[in-house]
Amino acid sequence: MEFTERIAPLRLVVTGGxxxxxxxxxxxxxxxxxxxxxxxxxxxxxxxxxxxAGLEARxxxxxxxxxxxxxxxxxxxxxxxxxxxxxxxxRDMCRVPLGAWQARALVSGFRPDVVLATGGxxxxxxxxxxxxxxxxxxxxxxxVRLGLANKVLARAATRVAVSSESTLPLLPGSxxxxxxVTGNPVRPAVLAGRADKAVTALDLYxxxxxxxxxxxxxxxxGSVQINTLVAAVLPDLLHQANVVHQCGPANEAALRxxxxxxxxxxxxxxxxxxxxxxxxxxxxxxxxVVVSRSGAGTLAELTAxxxxxxxxxxxxxxxxxxxxxxxxxxxxxxxxxxxxxxTPADLHTALTPLLTDPARRTTMAARSREHGRPDxxxxxxxxxxxxxxxPN
Numbered sequence: 001m002e003f004t005e006r007i008a009p010l011r012l013v014v015t016g017g018x019x020x021x022x023x024x025x026x027x028x029x030x031x032x033x034x035x036x037x038x039x040x041x042x043x044x045x046x047x048x049x050x051x052x053a054g055l056e057a058r059x060x061x062x063x064x065x066x067x068x069x070x071x072x073x074x075x076x077x078x079x080x081x082x083x084x085x086x087x088x089x090x091r092d093m094c095r096v097p098l099g100a101w102q103a104r105a106l107v108s109g110f111r112p113d114v115v116l117a118t119g120g121x122x123x124x125x126x127x128x129x130x131x132x133x134x135x136x137x138x139x140x141x142x143x144v145r146l147g148l149a150n151k152v153l154a155r156a157a158t159r160v161a162v163s164s165e166s167t168l169p170l171l172p173g174s175x176x177x178x179x180x181v182t183g184n185p186v187r188p189a190v191l192a193g194r195a196d197k198a199v200t201a202l203d204l205y206x207x208x209x210x211x212x213x214x215x216x217x218x219x220x221x222g223s224v225q226i227n228t229l230v231a232a233v234l235p236d237l238l239h240q241a242n243v244v245h246q247c248g249p250a251n252e253a254a255l256r257x258x259x260x261x262x263x264x265x266x267x268x269x270x271x272x273x274x275x276x277x278x279x280x281x282x283x284x285x286x287x288x289v290v291v292s293r294s295g296a297g298t299l300a301e302l303t304a305x306x307x308x309x310x311x312x313x314x315x316x317x318x319x320x321x322x323x324x325x326x327x328x329x330x331x332x333x334x335x336x337x338x339x340x341x342x343t344p345a346d347l348h349t350a351l352t353p354l355l356t357d358p359a360r361r362t363t364m365a366a367r368s369r370e371h372g373r374p375d376x377x378x379x380x381x382x383x384x385x386x387x388x389x390x391p392n
Contacts, residue, residue, distance in 0.1 A: 009043035010390065013110060013135075014065075015103075015126035016118030017056030021297050025142055026118040027059060028185035032377035033384060047110045049103060051122045068106055071099040072121045096125070103129040114138060114388035117157075119147045127153040136387040140380060142184045142296035143321045144328045146170050158387045161380055163296065163373070166328060182380045183373025184300035191304060191374055193281030198244075201279050204286075206268025207242040212355050214241045215287035220275065222248015223293060225342070226312050230291065231258055232344035233351075238266040240355040244283055249274035288361060289354050291347070294326035294337070300376070302335075306369030308361050309335040310350045312342055334367040 014030060016022040026048075034044045050056035052069035060067040103125040107115070115130040117123040118140045127149075130137040136158040141150045144164050154160050154175040162168060163184040171179055198204065207213065214237065218226040227247050230237070237243060247255050252274035262270065276283060284290075284305055292298055294311035302309050311329075313322035326337035336350045354361045373379070385392050 007040075007042045009045045010037060010114075010388065011045045011047075011110065011112045012384070013047050013049060013107060013112040013115040013126065013130070014060075014118070015049045015115065016120050016123045016140075017050040017054040017059075018120040018122070020055055021142055021295050022118045022120045022123075023054070023056045023059050024187065024297060025140065025185040025300075026056075026116060027063060028187050028377045029116065029140070029380045029384070030065070032185070033381045036378075036381050036385075047106070047112070049106055049122065049126045051120075054120070054122065070102040070106070070122060070125060072096075072125070100125040100128065104132060107133050107135060113390065114384055116140065116384060117150075117153055118142070119149050121149055123149045124152050127156060131156040136389070138380075138384050138387050140182070141167055142300070143167075144324050145321055147321075159383050161383050163300065163376070164328065164371075180379070180383050182383060183304075183376030184296055185377035185380055186300050186304045186374060190281050190284065190301050193283070193285030195282065195286035198279060198282035198286040201282060202244070202271055202273075204242070204244075204271060208269055211269070212241045212288035212358075212361065213244065213286050214289045214291060214351070214355070215244045215246070215283055216291045217246040217276075217293075218248060219293060219295075219298075220248070222246070222251045222274070223312070223314075224251065226291065226293070227251050227255060229312070229342060229344050229347045231255060233348045234259060234270070235262065235266065236348060237351065237355075238262070238269050240352070241289070242269040244271045244273070244287070246273055246276050246283075289351065291351070294322040294329075294335075296321070296325060299325050299329065299371075300373070303329070303368050303372035304374040304376075306365045306372060308354055308364040308368065310347070310354070311335055311337050312347075313337065313339065329368065329371060332367055332371070333364060334371055335364065 014026050016026050037044055046065050048060040048065050048067045051072050107129040112135055114136045116138050117127045127137055138159050139150050139153045139157040140161045142163050144166050155172050160175045160179045161182040165181050216230050290307050290309045294313045311326035313326045323339055329335035330337040338346050382392050
């Protein structure tokens with residue numbers, strides 16, 4: 001009788017979340033790690049530690065990943081030191097010791113080979129628990145600037161992975177020496193879109209294919225600011241381009257009423273939709289120019305695809321991160337950033353040269369692609385396996 005030696009699964013703790021910007025890069029890295037090891041006949045046991053109210057609490061179980069919540073405390077930042085002592089901050093800080101105890105119990109009980117932290121407040125107690133349990137800790141930063149949680153964890157990490165070389169000087173010296181520029185993981189489906197499928201799925205036969213196509217999005221929930229700007233310039237815009245406008249479900253009815261008087265020849269070049277699901281990769285493939293916010297996930301996708309973009313950063317993003325992201329690309333000619341109080345005229349001025357000058361649009365797209373890292377998930381897997389002392 002033959003006995004086949006069973007290879008022990010790699011045990012991974014993932015922490016991070018609250019928003020899609022922290023959650024989806026972690027999920028993409030998990031899937032890449034599972035695929036890598038499955039090719040060698042090895043499994044991955046994953047435990048995701050997050051917050052009960054965060055996006056990760058829904059995403060992880062839906063993906064068949066064990067999820068455990070811990071208590072967290074959020075620091076509401078302010079330039080006024082007195083506001084740091086707000087009742088909400090004090091109440092949340094009282095939750096920190098409980099979260100730290102819960103995180104340490106979970107990490108020591110699961111006995112992972114490595115911990116991956118992708119940011120968000122929940123990453124801090126879990127990352128520090130990894131350090132106290134002598135488990136290798138890999139911290140991944142999605143944005144150009146370090147998030148507050150990752151600033152704390154960078155000194156405790158075995159390895160720090162960043163999405164941009166511009167982040168390296170911001171790391172502590174000890175972390176900088178072993179840091180890796182991996183990029184920000186992008187879901188494989190985003191990279192596999194086909195323009196012809198978008199035309200078929202969304203019935204875009206009224207589009208004039210001799211004109212460029214603009215994709216407008218404010219994220220899944222939409223952006224009132226971006227919707228208002230685009231609606232104000234829409235008739236002029238449709239003389240220059242086709243437009244796919246993903247406005248958010250709550251905004252669709254009002255925008256549909258506002259745009260119902262478009263002339264038929266222009267209306268045929270305009271698709272208004274509250275939400276895009278499986279069609280999104282195909283719409284991105286179809287788009288020549290994208291108008292959007294400038295969160296880390298959006299930048300990772302658009303640069304991996306090499307898309308010309310006009311960014312309208314979310315002014316209230318933590319640490320003004322979206323403005324920094326957009327400015328970083330603008331400085332190398334890879335995007336246009338509209339900062340501060342943006343007017344419809346500003347948007348029109350930014351879009352017109354990209355729509356009327358194909359060479360300019362192509363140049364911006366090429367510079368965008370120079371910043372893209374479509375293989376970021378594989379590079380992050382390399383870092384995880386290295387930190388865990390495992391072969392790649």
